[in-house]
Amino acid sequence: MAVVGLSGRLARCYCLRAVRSSLCVPALQLHVSKTAMGASQKDFESAVNQVKLLKKDPGNEVKLKLYALYKQATEGPCNTPKPGLFDLINKAKWDAWNALGNLPKETARQNYVDLVSGLRSSSDSSSQVKPEADKKQAGYETLVITSEDHITKIMLNRPAKKNALNTQMYQEIMLALEAASKDDSTITVFTGSGDYYSSGNDLTNFTDIPPGGVEEKAKNGAILLRDFVDCFIDFPKPLVAVVNGPAVGISVTILGLFDLVYASDRATFHTPFSHLGQTPEGCSSYTFPKIMGLAKAVEMLIFGKKLTAGEAYAQGLVTEVFPDSTFEKEVWTRLKAYSKLPRNAMRISKQIIRNHEKEKLHAINAEESSILQERWLSDECVNAVMNFLSQKAKL
Ligand SMILES: CCCCC/C=C/C(=O)SCCNC(=O)CCNC(=O)[C@H](O)C(C)(C)COP(=O)(O)OP(=O)(O)OC[C@H]1O[C@@H](n2cnc3c(N)ncnc32)[C@H](O)[C@@H]1OP(=O)(O)O
Numbered sequence: 333m334a335v336v337g338l339s340g341r342l343a344r345c346y347c348l349r350a351v352r353s354s355l356c357v358p359a360l361q362l363h364v365s366k367t368a369m370g371a372s373q374k375d376f377e378s379a380v381n382q383v384k385l386l387k388k389d390p391g392n393e394v395k396l397k398l399y400a401l402y403k404q405a406t407e408g409p410c411n412t413p414k415p416g417l418f419d420l421i422n423k424a425k426w427d428a429w430n431a432l433g434n435l436p437k438e439t440a441r442q443n444y445v446d447l448v449s450g451l452r453s454s455s456d457s458s459s460q461v462k463p464e465a466d467k468k469q470a471g472y473e474t475l476v477i478t479s480e481d482h483i484t485k486i487m488l489n490r491p492a493k494k495n496a497l498n499t500q501m502y503q504e505i506m507l508a509l510e511a512a513s514k515d516d517s518t519i520t521v522f523t524g525s526g527d528y529y530s531s532g533n534d535l536t537n538f539t540d541i542p543p544g545g546v547e548e549k550a551k552n553g554a555i556l557l558r559d560f561v562d563c564f565i566d567f568p569k570p571l572v573a574v575v576n577g578p579a580v581g582i583s584v585t586i587l588g589l590f591d592l593v594y595a596s597d598r599a600t601f602h603t604p605f606s607h608l609g610q611t612p613e614g615c616s617s618y619t620f621p622k623i624m625g626l627a628k629a630v631e632m633l634i635f636g637k638k639l640t641a642g643e644a645y646a647q648g649l650v651t652e653v654f655p656d657s658t659f660e661k662e663v664w665t666r667l668k669a670y671s672k673l674p675r676n677a678m679r680i681s682k683q684i685i686r687n688h689e690k691e692k693l694h695a696i697n698a699e700e701s702s703i704l705q706e707r708w709l710s711d712e713c714v715n716a717v718m719n720f721l722s723q724k725a726k727l
Contacts, residue, residue: 376405376441379448390451392511393471397447400428404440409433420503428471469511474501476525477508482671484517491526496534497582502560509563518675520567521667522590523574529599532581538708538717546709554705557582561614561697564589565690570670570678574663575599575641575650580727585612587649588619589693591682594666595641595650596659604636604727609712611703618696623648 383398390398403410410429415422432440469477476487486508488495497505512520524530542548564571564586573587575595580602587593587601605611612620612633620629624647631637644650654662707713719725 372438372441372445375445379445382448382452386451391515392507393469394447394451396424396428396471398444399425400432401440401444401447403429404432404435405437405444408437409435420507423503424471424507427473472504472508474498475504475508477511479515479517481668482516482518482675483521483667484512484515484519485521485523486512488522488524488530491524491528493534494528494531494578495524495526495583496531498534499537499540499556501534502556506560506563509567513568517569518671518673518678519570519572519667521572521574524576526577528577529573529575529579530581530583531578532583535717535720539721550705550708553708554701557613557704558697558701561586561589561701562694565615565693565697568679568682569675570682572667574667575601576659578602580604582614584649585614585616585620588614588616588623593644593650594659594663595644595653596656597641597653598656599641599644599650599653600638601632601641601644601649602636602638602727603632604638606634607636607727608716609710609714610707610716611700613697613700613704615693615696615700617700618693620649 380402409432410426412426414430415426435443469479474488474490476485476489478485478487486505488497488501490496490498490501509520537553538549540549542552567589570591571589572592572594573590575587575593577596577598578600579587581604584601584603603612603616611617616629616633620633623629624632628647632639639647639649641650641653645653716725
């Protein structure tokens with residue numbers, strides 16, 4: 333899939349269309365092995381046919397699972413080369429298959445049959461009351477995604493690395509946002525697991541140099557950044573950040589694209605771009621001066637002033653601050669009440685409020701990404717990253 337080289341928005345549209353089409357019951361496009369014998373094989377073939385008749389789209393996560401089980405059942409463990417980082421769709425499919433490890437073919441066949449049977453019964457009863465139970469979605473390694481009370485919660489889940497955003501996490505967030513934009517939820521919430529909300533870009537992202545060298549690395553990084561931020565600019569439902577602890581870098585800048593930002597009084601907001609030889613992203617060069625005025629935005633974005641939650645609230649970046657001891661309880665009570673509001677009214681209100689800025693934000697995102705592409709090649713940036721990686725410097 334040719335994502336690299338296309339402009340960010342086109343690439344994203346192409347990519348999302350490809351998610352929908354290429355994951356659309358992929359197993360059905362392949363031939364079922366006729367060599368394996370026995371009742372289980374027959375059940376398997378019948379299950380493959382039944383997938384075509386499902387009344388309800390089971391969603392990308394389930395389709396990935398079906399794809400992986402089908403491949404495992406017909407070809408055995410995954411031994412094909414891992415697709416490139418930017419080949420999002422094939423990488424997601426490869427990851428799902430590879431995650432099955434050495435699961436025996438017979439077990440995979442049985443699991444496929446069981447999964448289809450479950451889908452058939454839920455598809456048949458889809459007009460009945462929808463289950464509201466908290467449901468962890470499978471297929472994500474760096475995120476924990478749950479849906480409950482009409483809220484989709486996307487939790488950054490690399491607590492040992494302070495939820496630093498590695499390349500996989502950026503890609504999984506884009507897929508999760510695409511899924512959340514289409515699911516039954518009324519609002520979508522981001523939060524972090526552990527003591528941090530997020531320490532921003534994972535600085536080890538800079539170490540994995542492709543064959544085309546550092547220039548190609550910087551170019552790929554700029555495409556990833558632009559696509560990532562575009563997903564937030566275009567997200568159609570109310571987007572809420574539940575900032576459970578310190579937030580750094582890009583995890584702070586994109587808050588300007590959120591609709592509500594709730595913070596624990598333990599949270600801090602830090603954008604140390606100059607210290608890292610870098611420049612602002614996430615449209616913050618536009619949203620921050622607009623939100624907090626030029627003087628305060630400059631203090632954060634050029635001089636790297638770290639704000640407390642109270643300061644961030646005073647400057648309009650944060651909607652409300654809660655004591656850490658009651659943070660989760662108070663915030664989730666509030667969000668559950670909001671999630672009962674009429675979905676379409678909220679979505680349309682968001683459109684009215686945000687739409688006239690969208691084109692401008694996309695242009696700003698493109699410009700910030702392209703400036704960063706240059707910055708990442710500068711001595712200032714390389715030295716700052718090397719200092720962190722060699723444990724000579726921390727923020
Ligand atoms: C492609 C899109 C690019 C978009 C451009 C984005 C730009 C940004 O986001 S700029 C901000 C980048 N972030 C940083 O510079 C933060 C670097 N981290 C730190 O300074 C510190 O780790 C800390 C202040 C966030 C936390 O310090 P401390 O409480 O002492 O915890 P540790 O340093 O021991 O962290 C535990 C563990 O996590 C690793 N880690 C934390 N943050 C990052 C990070 N951003 N990148 C990579 N690794 C990170 C840290 O190295 C430790 O790892 P181990 O030593 O292996 O335990």
